[in-house]
Amino acid sequence: MIAYIQGVLTTIDSNSIVVEANGVGYHIACGNPFAFQADINQSIRIHTYHYVREDVQMLYGFKTTEQRSLFAKLLNVTGIGPKGALAILASTSVGDFVSAIEREDDAFLTKFPGVGKKTARQMILDLKGKLLEWLPVENDDSTLFYEQSAPDCNKQVEEALAALKALGYSDRELKSVRTKLLKEETTSIDELVRKGLAFMMQK
Template sequence: MIAYIKGNLSTIQDDAVIVDVQGVGYEVICPNPFVFQSHLNQELLIYTYHYVREDQQLLYGFKNRDEKYLFTKLISVSGIGPKGALAILGSVDIQDFAAAVEQEDEKYLTGFPGVGKKTARQIILDLKGKLTSEISISGEGSGKKEISEKMNSGLQEAQEALLSLGYTDREIKAVLPELRKLENAKTDEIIRTALSLLMKN
């Protein structure tokens, strides 16, 4: 098992990064590769999960241990594969997710791409009691969760608006890490900030 990779970040793609380790380029698939933008052409460490099947071997990469741990638990849930797990991780607050599972909050879980009521129930059934052993839940979890739900909605609306303005998925993904910091911002404020960032890039 490859636990992590440490090397020079040479390339950022739409769904992966290339890390050069002593002349060997490792392609690492990530939930949001652009979170590593500030490390381009610099040395970095990415926590990895080595996914092995008869017909393929893939490396999935994460910015911290909690993100990797949640990925390993999500792919153990019936009906969720690596692509589904990455889609969830691309827009999740890990502490809020763990809290939602413990509180059996199906409404929160169905807010993620590809997660319907059946899958949400399966996540709760399979993961309740298993996430909090590794992931701490803040006492302010419920308040954060409400903000997170609003942010997910506002961020999604902002992304759709940016797409309609002609910006590409790649350009939008590059500024998402900054936009997620606007926890209680309205959609129009998120759009204004995004446009400002996009003009700088």
């Protein structure tokens, strides 16, 4: 798989960009090509997904690895193809999409082109609980709040995360650890903090 291409952005049109690297021009389909407008004629790194089927090969490009990973997961949802996945990523942020999946917000999901109620329910069925590391984090002093599907269960985890944040860990680090802590059976905040520290040391 081609993880990324680094080169000079030479062309932008309504559906794609061209990046020249080592004398080769790579045609890369994007959900919102004009998001790269500020980089025209400059060296950029674009994260790519190499889509291969019997009758087609395409490169799809993204600004972040999170967008690329979500694109890959969307392709595994019945009823979602590359065009549909790109349309979703062009219309919303990764965090907002994941929040909608976790709260089972059909109204939000059916706003995307080509997504009806059946496809929205399929996305929820296939993706809920599998994208928690990308949930957006809101800061209110020292307390972290997340979209919650089980508030009573998550309260102790949130308090443990707040304690870890006070120790200097970043929101990005805490998001990845949160997923693991939610799987723990203990409800002791002290034990959750100890486990969180252990998970941090494993990275």
